[in-house]
């Protein structure tokens with residue numbers, strides 16, 4: 001099926017999410033709470049676009065909008081830009097010093113009215129992506145806590161969590177770089193808990209926590225301890241093996 | 252004495268009963284003890300973090316022990332205009348607790364609600380399930396007395 005995005009004809013499969021169709025076709029839509037690796041949560045609303053169908057236009061969240069028919073899409077109309085501007089004004093009011101939000105706000109001309117005051121050290125926009133990542137890739141150690149103005153992301157009782165394996169997925173996906181991970185002398189500190197880091201047997205770089213490896217072993221039922229290699233060395237090794245096989249084959 | 256285990260095990264081991272369990276625990280103990288949260292987590296095989304999220308989200312659930320009598324002062328528009336804040340000040344004068352707090356003897360907790368649907372008799376105050384309408388500061392004193400408060404004056 002063919003849909004039109006900003007005048008460009010794009011092929012799409014029924015049920016495909018609008019955002020991924022647009023991106024595949026080189027049309028940029030700003031997002032905060034989206035990660036290709038995780039199911040959409042649709043919380044930040046920055047990816048809103050206008051969908052015109054049967055002469056009527058409506059605003060949808062493109063990251064979680066499955067395309068079902070031949071629609072026309074406007075990703076950067078005046079209406080959408082204005083709505084994004086309002087959103088960014090609110091985000092900027094919450095995280096006034098955050099680089100990512102500052103840049104986006106500038107792009108959309110969003111300024112915070114003076115009556116809003118905020119904690120200057122705050123970087124979290126409460127999108128919830130880290131919680132999703134922890135749920136899917138980690139061990140469900142964190143969640144959103146409280147609601148309204150006191151809402152935050154934390155571990156139960158704000159204590160070091162028994163479940164946390166220190167994988168850092170939460171920090172990795174965070175769009176605003178709000179999560180602080182400290183790494184020093186082979187110790188990673190995250191969510192008030194210290195983790196011993198393990199070195200890659202080949203290149204000697206720290207690449208995972210002990211808990212992380214134990215967790216993967218348990219979950220996937222295999223033994224990673226046989227081969228403690230970081231991703232880079234693993235790829236290299238696989239490449240070498242492939243080369244060997246290939247050369248054997250040629251001989 | 253009813254124990255946490257008895258409350259939880261009344262329900263099938265399914266996630267969708269989590270909130271009901273939490274409500275029952277809250278009713279029995281006037282708060283959600285840590286132990287209960289951990290037991291439910293195990294019973295329905297749900298991460299502790301999700302339960303903690305739930306317990307801190309709903310106003311009806313509390314992680315800290317609540318008083319035997321819960322005073323709710325309505326602070327919806329009608330009650331607000333009719334000086335609900337004066338009632339809250341008066342409660343502070345008598346019981347020395349502010350919104351969200353509980354007296355040291357564990358007798359009273361103070362909360363505000365956004366509308367009780369009784370705007371005609373604003374300002375409204377509720378103690379456990381009993382409603383009081385057109386409340387004045389003087390009445391607050393009388394009402395608290397009814398429940399055995401004001402001793403600490």
Ligand code: SF4
Pocket residue numbers: 123124125126127128129130131153170173174175176177178179
């Ligand atoms: S820490 Fe980052 S990922 Fe998590 S809710 Fe805040 S902004 Fe989103």
Ligand code: FES
Pocket residue numbers: 030031032033034041042043044045046047048061062063064
């Ligand atoms: S990216 Fe779509 S709502 Fe955040």
